[in-house]
Structure formats: C-alpha cells, structure tokens
Amino acid sequence: MERIFAVPLKGGAVTDVYMLSSMDELSGKLQEYDRSIFISDENASKLVERIPEGAVIIPPGERMKGWDSVSRMLSGALELSLARDGVFIGFGGGVVLDLAAFASSVYMRGARLVLIPTTLLSMVDATLGGKTGFDYKGIKNLVGTFYPAEAVLIVPETLRTLPDSEFRSGLGEVVKHALLSEDTRLWKFLKENHDRIMARDSEALSEMIRLSLEVKIWYITRDPEEKKGIRSALNLGHTFGHALESVNGFSISHGEGVAWGMHMALRAGTALGITPENFREQAFSLLSLYGFDCRYPIPDDGFPAFMKAIHSDKKKKGGSVKFVLMEGQGRPVLTALDDAVVRNAVAGFN
Amino acid sequence: MERIFAVPLKGGAVTDVYMLSSMDELSGKLQEYDRSIFISDENASKLVERIPEGAVIIPPGERMKGWDSVSRMLSGALELSLARDGVFIGFGGGVVLDLAAFASSVYMRGARLVLIPTTLLSMVDATLGGKTGFDYKGIKNLVGTFYPAEAVLIVPETLRTLPDSEFRSGLGEVVKHALLSEDTRLWKFLKENHDRIMARDSEALSEMIRLSLEVKIWYITRDPEEKKGIRSALNLGHTFGHALESVNGFSISHGEGVAWGMHMALRAGTALGITPENFREQAFSLLSLYGFDCRYPIPDDGFPAFMKAIHSDKKKKGGSVKFVLMEGQGRPVLTALDDAVVRNAVAGFN
Numbered sequence: 039m040e041r042i043f044a045v046p047l048k049g050g051a052v053t054d055v056y057m058l059s060s061m062d063e064l065s066g067k068l069q070e071y072d073r074s075i076f077i078s079d080e081n082a083s084k085l086v087e088r089i090p091e092g093a094v095i096i097p098p099g100e101r102m103k104g105w106d107s108v109s110r111m112l113s114g115a116l117e118l119s120l121a122r123d124g125v126f127i128g129f130g131g132g133v134v135l136d137l138a139a140f141a142s143s144v145y146m147r148g149a150r151l152v153l154i155p156t157t158l159l160s161m162v163d164a165t166l167g168g169k170t171g172f173d174y175k176g177i178k179n180l181v182g183t184f185y186p187a188e189a190v191l192i193v194p195e196t197l198r199t200l201p202d203s204e205f206r207s208g209l210g211e212v213v214k215h216a217l218l219s220e221d222t223r224l225w226k227f228l229k230e231n232h233d234r235i236m237a238r239d240s241e242a243l244s245e246m247i248r249l250s251l252e253v254k255i256w257y258i259t260r261d262p263e264e265k266k267g268i269r270s271a272l273n274l275g276h277t278f279g280h281a282l283e284s285v286n287g288f289s290i291s292h293g294e295g296v297a298w299g300m301h302m303a304l305r306a307g308t309a310l311g312i313t314p315e316n317f318r319e320q321a322f323s324l325l326s327l328y329g330f331d332c333r334y335p336i337p338d339d340g341f342p343a344f345m346k347a348i349h350s351d352k353k354k355k356g357g358s359v360k361f362v363l364m365e366g367q368g369r370p371v372l373t374a375l376d377d378a379v380v381r382n383a384v385a386g387f388n
Numbered sequence: 389m390e391r392i393f394a395v396p397l398k399g400g401a402v403t404d405v406y407m408l409s410s411m412d413e414l415s416g417k418l419q420e421y422d423r424s425i426f427i428s429d430e431n432a433s434k435l436v437e438r439i440p441e442g443a444v445i446i447p448p449g450e451r452m453k454g455w456d457s458v459s460r461m462l463s464g465a466l467e468l469s470l471a472r473d474g475v476f477i478g479f480g481g482g483v484v485l486d487l488a489a490f491a492s493s494v495y496m497r498g499a500r501l502v503l504i505p506t507t508l509l510s511m512v513d514a515t516l517g518g519k520t521g522f523d524y525k526g527i528k529n530l531v532g533t534f535y536p537a538e539a540v541l542i543v544p545e546t547l548r549t550l551p552d553s554e555f556r557s558g559l560g561e562v563v564k565h566a567l568l569s570e571d572t573r574l575w576k577f578l579k580e581n582h583d584r585i586m587a588r589d590s591e592a593l594s595e596m597i598r599l600s601l602e603v604k605i606w607y608i609t610r611d612p613e614e615k616k617g618i619r620s621a622l623n624l625g626h627t628f629g630h631a632l633e634s635v636n637g638f639s640i641s642h643g644e645g646v647a648w649g650m651h652m653a654l655r656a657g658t659a660l661g662i663t664p665e666n667f668r669e670q671a672f673s674l675l676s677l678y679g680f681d682c683r684y685p686i687p688d689d690g691f692p693a694f695m696k697a698i699h700s701d702k703k704k705k706g707g708s709v710k711f712v713l714m715e716g717q718g719r720p721v722l723t724a725l726d727d728a729v730v731r732n733a734v735a736g737f738n
Contacts (some may be wrong), residue, residue: 109455116525116530147529173460180466182496183533184498264497
C-alpha cells in the first residue's frame with residue numbers, strides 16, 4: 039500500500055489517497071476502522087469476501103440515488119451506535135460513494151468518511167474534492183454537500199470485472215484530464231499504452247489513474263469550494279454532455295456524454311477562434327483512439343429539447359450558462375455561448 | 389439598522405449580524421434579496437405584513453423538524469428556479485431556522501442563507517455558529533451540517549408577542565452566557581435590569597442580546613467546527629438539561645432544561661472541588677432572579693431513565709460523555725463524571 043497523494047482541502051482538511059495492490063491488502067487496511075459502517079451496492083459488494091456486520095447494501099443504479107437510500111445509511115449508523123468519530127466506508131461506484139459521503143457529512147453534523155471507488159469513473163472523478171449528493175425531483179445531485187473523505191483507497195484490481203461500458207465511461211474523464219493538464223505526460227501515456235489499458239493491465243491502470251488524479255488535484259486544490267471559477271474547468275464537456283445524456287433519457291454513459299461534449303466544446307471554440315484547429319484535431323484523435331463517437335449530431339427537430347436541457351443545467355448561475363472552452367492544452371476558459379454557436383457545434387457536421 | 393458584529397467563521401466565511409429597530413426596517417432590508425425564498429412557520433409569519441410569493445410556511449413545532457419539511461423547502465426553491473446564488477431567508481424560531489439553514493446548505497451543495505430569528509432563544513443561540521439540522525428517529529438534530537448564514541437580522545420588536553414560556557427559555561441561554569463570560573458586563577446587566585428585561589423594553593433587550601452574542605461569538609470563533617473542545621463550553625447545562633427534557637417527554641422548555649442543568653453542573657463541580665461554592669451560589673441567585681426552578685430533583689426511581697438519557701446524548705464521543713463544569717466565571721472545563729457524582733448532583737438536595 040502506497041500513499042500516492044495527500045490532497046490539502048478547505049479548512050485544513052487533507053484527503054490521503056492510497057494505491058493498494060490487492061483486495062487482501064484492502065481487508066487489512068479496513069481492520070483499522072473498528073467503529074464503522076460499510077456501505078455498498080449489490081454489484082460492488084460481490085468483490086468483498088465477507089460483508090461486515092451491520093453493512094448497508096443498496097440495489098445498484100442511479101434510481102437509488104435519493105433520500106431513501108441516505109435514510110437507510112443513517113439508520114444503519116444509528117443501529118451500530120456510531121458516534122461522530124464513527125467511519126462511513128463507501129465501497130462501489132459513484133452512486134454509492136456520493137450517497138455514503140452525503141450521509142457521513144450530515145450524520146451528527148459530520149462523521150468520518152473513507153471512500154473505496156470500484157469503477158474507473160469514481161477512481162478518477164467522484165472521490166476527490168468532496169462533492170457529495172443525491173438526485174431530487176429528477177435533477178442530478180440537486181441535494182449535496184462539500185465533504186472530503188479523510189482517505190480514498192484505490193484497488194485497480196477491482197476494475198477487472200467492471201463492464202466494458204463502465205470502463206469506457208471512466209476513460210472519458212481520463213481523456214478530459216489529459217486535455218486539461220498543463221503537461222503532456224497523461225496524454226502521452228494514453229497514446230502509447232492503449233492496448234495495455236484496454237487489457238486492464240493493473241500496472242498500466244495504476245499509472246493512468248495516478249496521472250489522471252494529479253490533474254484533478256491540481257484544479258480542486260486551487261478552488262476547493264468551487265468559488266473561484268478555476269475548478270469549473272473540470273466541467274469541460276459536461277454542459278454539452280449532460281444535455282445529450284438528458285435528451286437521450288440517460289441511455290448513454292456519463293463518460294460518453296462528456297467525451298462527446300468535449301468535442302462539441304472544442305468545435306465551438308474553433309468556430310469562435312478560441313481553440314486552435316490542430317488542438318481540436320489532436321483531441322479528436324485521442325477520443326477516437328479510445329473508441330468515442332464524437333460526431334453524433336443533434337438533429338434539427340431535437341435542438342429545442344437539447345437547448346432546454348442546456349439551460350436547466352444546474353451550473354447556471356445568475357441565469358447564464360458558462361461553457362468551458364479550451365485555448366489549448368491545459369488552458370481552459372469559461373464563457374457564455376450564443377444559441378447559434380451551440381447549434382453550429384452540435385449540428386453542423388460536414 | 390446597525391451592523392453589531394462581523395463574525396469570522398471557517399474558511400474565511402463571515403456572518404454579519406444586524407440589529408434592526410423595526411419590522412419596517414426589515415422589509416426594506418429584505419428588498420435587497422431579489423432571488424430568494426422566504427421560509428417561516430404559521431406563528432412567526434403572522435409578524436410579517438405581506439408574505440412573499442413562493443414562500444414555504446410550515447406548521448409550528450418540533451415535530452415538523454424532519455426531512456419532509458426540508459423537502460418542502462427544496463421543492464419551493466426549485467419552483468422559484470433558484471440557482472446557487474439564490475437566498476434562503478429563514479424567519480422564525482429555532483426549528484424553522486435550523487430547517488431553512490439545513491435546506492440552504494444542501495441545495496445545489498450550498499445556496500445563500502439569511503436568518504431572522506424571532507424568538508429570544510434563537511436570537512442568542514441558534515443563529516450563530518452555523519449549526520443546522522433536523523431530528524431523525526427521535527434524536528434531536530441527528531442530521532445536520534455546519535453552514536453559517538451570511539447575515540443574521542435581529543429585530544427585538546418581534547419579541548413583544550413571544551409567549552412568556554418561550555421568552556424565559558431564551559433567558560436560560562442568556563444566563564448561561566453570563567456564566568461563561570470572562571467579564572462581568574452581561575451578569576451585571578442581568579442583575580440590574582431585571583424589570584426592564586421582563587417588560588420587554590426594546591432597548592434593554594437589544595443591549596442584553598448584544599452582550600449575550602458577544603460571549604457566544606467569543607467561543608465559536610475560537611472553535612468554528614467544534615473540533616478543539618473550546619466550543620463545547622457552550623454545552624454548559626445541556627447534557628443534564630437534555631436528559632431532563634427527555635425524561636420529562638420534552639414538556640419543559642429548552643431554556644428551563646439548560647438552567648436546571650447548569651445548576652446541576654455547578655453542584656457536581658462543587659462536590660468534586662472544581663467549582664467554588666460561592667460561585668455556585670451567585671449563579672443560583674441569578675437563575676432564581678429570572679424565575680428558574682433549579683432545585684427540581686430526579687426521584688430515585690427515575691434515575692435509571694435519566695442516566696440512559698445522559699448516555700444517549702449525541703455529544704458522546706468515543707463512548708464517554710463529557711460534562712461542562714465551571715472552575716469559576718468564564719472558566720469552563722470538560723470532564724467525564726461518575727454516575728455516582730451525577731446521582732448526587734441531581735438527587736441529593738437538602
């Protein structure tokens with residue numbers, strides 16, 4: 039077990055990120071938390087040999103991401119007589135981790151929190167930075183808090199059994215981090231190690247995750263509460279992507295939406311003269327290498343619904359939607375976009 | 389309107405506390421918040437001439453302090469299309485303010501918050517320091533967050549119609565602040581202005597509230613997230629008091645419980661040689677001046693239930709309950725107490 043990062047966060051909090059070489063090593067580490075509640079879903083919990091007593095195991099899926107699941111976790115903690123120094127241990131993908139993190143953040147106004155992501159998406163995205171939450175009235179993560187985990191434990195071995203579609207979903211965020219990175223290591227690594235990565239070679243995954251997290255950490259430590267606009271860069275591709283997910287009834291994965299959205303943001307950027315055309319081409323090529331279809335057009339008759347989804351994006355602030363565009367690698371800019379620019383980006387394929 | 393405090397809190401946040409001379413002045417101030425949701429209960433909202441559109445008005449009482457009320461507030465904010473820069477305005481006593489504050493703290497991971505306390509208890513206790521929350525499975529404030537308001541607006545005029553029992557409940561906390569204060573101004577003011585205070589003279593109330601808040605601010609600014617043990621001093625009387633409230637089925641007011649609990653803590657302190665007897669006598673005399681019955685004994689056959697309530701106090705950490713005892717005015721100490729000491733304090737009246 040190696041501590042790969044100690045991420046400084048708001049109010050002096052620190053999240054320690056550990057890379058673990060096996061589930062056995064994880065079992066050993068979990069012994070440290072004697073007053074704790076284990077929280078997982080029915081899929082992820084299959085990776086664990088022995089489910090701890092008093093665990094809360096919810097059904098899988100986004101539809102579980104509501105108050106009822108949080109309530110089950112709070113009740114579980116009460117039944118275990120956990121005090122504020124009790125540890126909520128989330129084990130699973132983004133849904134379980136966001137729920138466990140939210141529950142820990144409000145239990146007695148804040149219990150301890152340890153997160154163990156078991157999907158690529160949650161390893162590189164959901165576990166750092168302290169975003170917790172659940173869906174409300176059909177709006178994703180409408181209810182939530184900022185509450186960083188004290189420790190994130192990453193076991194790349196858990197990715198071996200991850201469904202392909204979920205693995206690809208995580209890769210979308212990894213490519214995003216490559217675009218947002220000021221240096222070229224992650225981009226280069228992705229270009230040169232495609233086969234090892236797709237074969238889920240543990241060593242390659244470990245390195246890819248480490249490089250990807252480094253980029254995310256760069257952004258969140260500079261703006262821990264999302265107040266300076268720096269952290270917003272991590273939304274690259276998300277405004278377009280969420281809208282696509284939304285008009286498709288969430289039938290495409292988050293990562294696919296983000297991958298598509300990134301390309302749309304790059305297209306909007308080139309149209310406005312913000313993004314150099316060769317940067318867009320390189321990014322498109324990387325996305326294509328990992329099998330993302332980034333030329334899916336929004337048909338004319340679908341455009342009104344698409345724009346409605348754009349405008350209901352919860353990131354709107356003071357009434358206007360800000361998009362993340364790219365001036366080049368590692369150089370995001372926040373800007374509002376005219377509907378016409380959006381339309382040309384998502385429909386004007388040649 | 390005068391800004392009487394700018395309270396520095398965690399992460400650079402500041403709560404501005406304003407003293408307002410009338411409800412008219414309040415109406416003017418509220419015009420500043422154009423994108424906002426007004427949250428109150430059926431009693432407090434009678435003080436307002438015109439309820440703003442889209443307001444959420446809940447029935448009064450502790451039994452409303454649950455997720456369902458929070459959910460109504462979140463839905464209300466959604467219906468008003470509030471974004472993260474929308475303002476949750478809580479107007480009322482502790483229940484409404486804690487609920488509104490919790491709702492604002494989780495709406496889109498944190499909207500703006502302005503609190504307008506209309507009870508003495510909430511003016512001197514509930515609105516500063518950022519404690520939010522609601523009851524869960526019969527446990528008070530089991531679910532909550534730390535989320536300070538950006539502004540607290542105090543209008544002593546609202547206290548004129550407050551029921552006597554609620555007014556006295558607030559006085560219990562004011563006396564607590566007098567005991568916890570390092571200087572004698574508040575204690576002296578309470579001794580010398582009993583009649584004006586009980587007649588609800590606005591000027592006297594304004595001064596009393598200001599002095600009382602000064603003490604609370606001293607403690608919370610030194611320990612904004614309740615991690616250093618300093619802020620725990622504000623629990624003086626609360627462990628005993630909550631247990632009394634609990635075994636009495638919450639038929640006595642919070643302030644009365646706290647007043648009684650303070651005297652029990654002083655009695656335990658004198659028994660252990662921690663509290664000077666003459667300090668206990670002076671405090672007892674101040675409590676008596678304001679009509680608090682602090683000699684109510686726990687009968688022998690009620691003691692087991694009382695101890696059970698003590699041990700289930702959510703402030704227990706790592707299994708032990710810490711009591712706040714006093715070495716003298718402004719000198720709290722945290723200590724565990726043997727059951728025998730507790731029993732003698734609450735039962736051994738002569």
